[in-house]
Amino acid sequence: MKAIQIVDLTGPDSALALVDAPEPEPSHMLSPGEGVVIDVHAAGVSFPEVLQTRGEYQFKPPLPFVPGSEVGGVVRSAPGGAAVKAGDRVAGFCMLGAFAEVAVAPAHMTFPLPDSLDFRQGASLVLNYHTAYFALKTRGRLEPGETVLVHGAAGGVGTAVLQVARGLGAQTIAIVSTDAKEQVARAAGADHVLRSDGPWKDQAKGLGGADVVIDPVGGERFTDSIRSLKVGGRVVVVGFTEGSIPEVKVNRLLLANTEVVGAGWGAYLMPRPAYATEVGDAVAGLIERGFVEPIVGASFPLEQAADALKLIDSRGATGKVVLDVA
Ligand SMILES: NC(=O)c1ccc[n+]([C@@H]2O[C@H](COP(=O)([O-])OP(=O)(O)OC[C@H]3O[C@@H](n4cnc5c(N)ncnc54)[C@H](OP(=O)(O)O)[C@@H]3O)[C@@H](O)[C@H]2O)c1
Numbered sequence: 650m651k652a653i654q655i656v657d658l659t660g661p662d663s664a665l666a667l668v669d670a671p672e673p674e675p676s677h678m679l680s681p682g683e684g685v686v687i688d689v690h691a692a693g694v695s696f697p698e699v700l701q702t703r704g705e706y707q708f709k710p711p712l713p714f715v716p717g718s719e720v721g722g723v724v725r726s727a728p729g730g731a732a733v734k735a736g737d738r739v740a741g742f743c744m745l746g747a748f749a750e751v752a753v754a755p756a757h758m759t760f761p762l763p764d765s766l767d768f769r770q771g772a773s774l775v776l777n778y779h780t781a782y783f784a785l786k787t788r789g790r791l792e793p794g795e796t797v798l799v800h801g802a803a804g805g806v807g808t809a810v811l812q813v814a815r816g817l818g819a820q821t822i823a824i825v826s827t828d829a830k831e832q833v834a835r836a837a838g839a840d841h842v843l844r845s846d847g848p849w850k851d852q853a854k855g856l857g858g859a860d861v862v863i864d865p866v867g868g869e870r871f872t873d874s875i876r877s878l879k880v881g882g883r884v885v886v887v888g889f890t891e892g893s894i895p896e897v898k899v900n901r902l903l904l905a906n907t908e909v910v911g912a913g914w915g916a917y918l919m920p921r922p923a924y925a926t927e928v929g930d931a932v933a934g935l936i937e938r939g940f941v942e943p944i945v946g947a948s949f950p951l952e953q954a955a956d957a958l959k960l961i962d963s964r965g966a967t968g969k970v971v972l973d974v975a
Contacts, residue, residue: 652749653954654713658704661958665702667951670715673746675726677755679919683728684753687739690768691948692747693719694957694970695776695805696890702958710745717747720754721762721771722975731756732926738762740771742779747772748954750974757922760929763936766943773943773969776914777809779928780887784863784912785814786931789885793818795860798853798877801890802839803830803967806865808944811837813932816940822856824849824870826964833967837944845870853877863887871895875907883908890964944968 652670657663677684698716700706724737733739733756740762741754762771785791797814801807802823814821815838823839825831831842841856843849850873853859858879864871868891874884875897886909897909918924935941946968949957957970 650750651951652715653717653951655702655716656713658702658712661699661702661955661962665955665958666713670749672751673753675728675753677753678744679758680755683756685727685731685733685739685741685756685759686725687720687722687741687743687752687754687759688725689720689722689747689750689752689974691721691772692717692749692752692951692972692974693772693776694954694961694972696888696961699958699962708744715746715749717749717752717972718742718744719772719775720747720752721768721774722752724759725751727759728756731759733759733761738764738768738771740774742775748951748972755922757925760933763933765936769945769948769969769971769973770943772971773805773945774932777805777969778813778932778941778943779918779925780806780912780914781809781813781863782928782931783914783917784885784887785810785817785819785861787917788910788912789861789863789883791817791819791861796820796822796857796879797861797863798822798824798859798874799863800824800845800866800870800874802837802842803833804865804890805966805969806863806887808833808837808968809941810863811839812941813935816935816938819861822853822859830967833944833946837968838940849873850877858882861885866891867895868893869895871897872901875901875909878905878907880905881907883910885910885912887912945971947971948973
């Protein structure tokens with residue numbers, strides 16, 4: 650099969666190679682001896698793959714390896730007891746191996762893809778939407794009627810948070826850096842859109858403040874995220890795309906009874922496979938009710954995976970970036 654491998658750690662420009670690789674066995678590291686084999690139509694591209702080309706991601710497989718954590722495709726074979734069967738359209742989370750014509754996902758991380766979504770949207774569904782639900786509901790304890798502020802709101806996680814938050818009955822405030830990203834955040838259903846280089850903290854407070862801040866960006870703005878909270882509010886730490894890891898003066902938390910909460914979806918999920926089904930069902934309900942419809946901002950042929958990674962690396966991505974494989 651055709652596949653993209655990471656062959657060295659020199660960055661997205663030079664670390665990738667298009668290879669002819671053997672098809673994977675029906676076994677996955679999360680379900681040894683078993684796995685759903687998927688004919689890949691589209692593969693999702695995310696920040697971790699950019700970091701993996703530089704050896705900067707926490708999960709460091711030995712070189713060479715096929716990167717890519719999620720796919721939209723058609724099941725070729727599935728183990729007994731799986732919720733999907735041969736011929737089904739699915740969204741699958743495979744951790745590695747998605748940048749290829751055939752990939753394997755564990756059964757509990759493979760979800761039926763509704764007819765209303767295409768394969769590119771299927772490749773956009775698991776990582777960002779499960780993370781959004783986990784960060785908002787499980788870690789952020791979001792209640793209907795509350796207000797969510799989300800940074801990097803036009804990005805993959807950001808657009809997913811906007812859609813899921815609305816589906817859970819929240820108002821949303823999106824923080825973005827450009828006009829084009831403002832349009833994307835509005836298309837994802839943001840109630841208010843503010844600029845990251847403007848007085849967004851005061852503007853957010855003018856709108857009543859936030860009950861939950863979802864932060865995939867980190868860096869300098871973190872203290873203002875805490876200041877933008879209502880009494881009892883929660884800042885949920887999701888990522889650090891800005892590049893630096895913020896520090897918190899904890900007296901600020903005491904003054905208004907606020908919280909900073911970590912949200913590591915993978916670490917939470919690993920010992921709790923049933924949680925994937927619970928969130929999969931919740932996301933399926935949000936798709937059916939019209940709240941969740943992944944926004945695909947750019948797509949590239951498999952051979953141009955480097956261009957997809959460079960788009961994310963240069964802060965140019967909106968919504969989800971995908972590779973067309975079949
Ligand atoms: N904790 C978890 O379980 C979990 C799960 C999934 C993803 N993540 C993490 O969440 C983060 C966001 O992922 P994503 O897929 O949403 O990425 P993305 O689509 O590239 O969006 C990230 C956003 O970050 C903002 N940003 C600010 N400074 C930036 C910089 N210097 N370089 C690049 N972007 C910058 C950009 O928005 P503006 O230009 O509008 O500022 C951009 O739209 C990543 O760090 C990822 O690893 C964490």
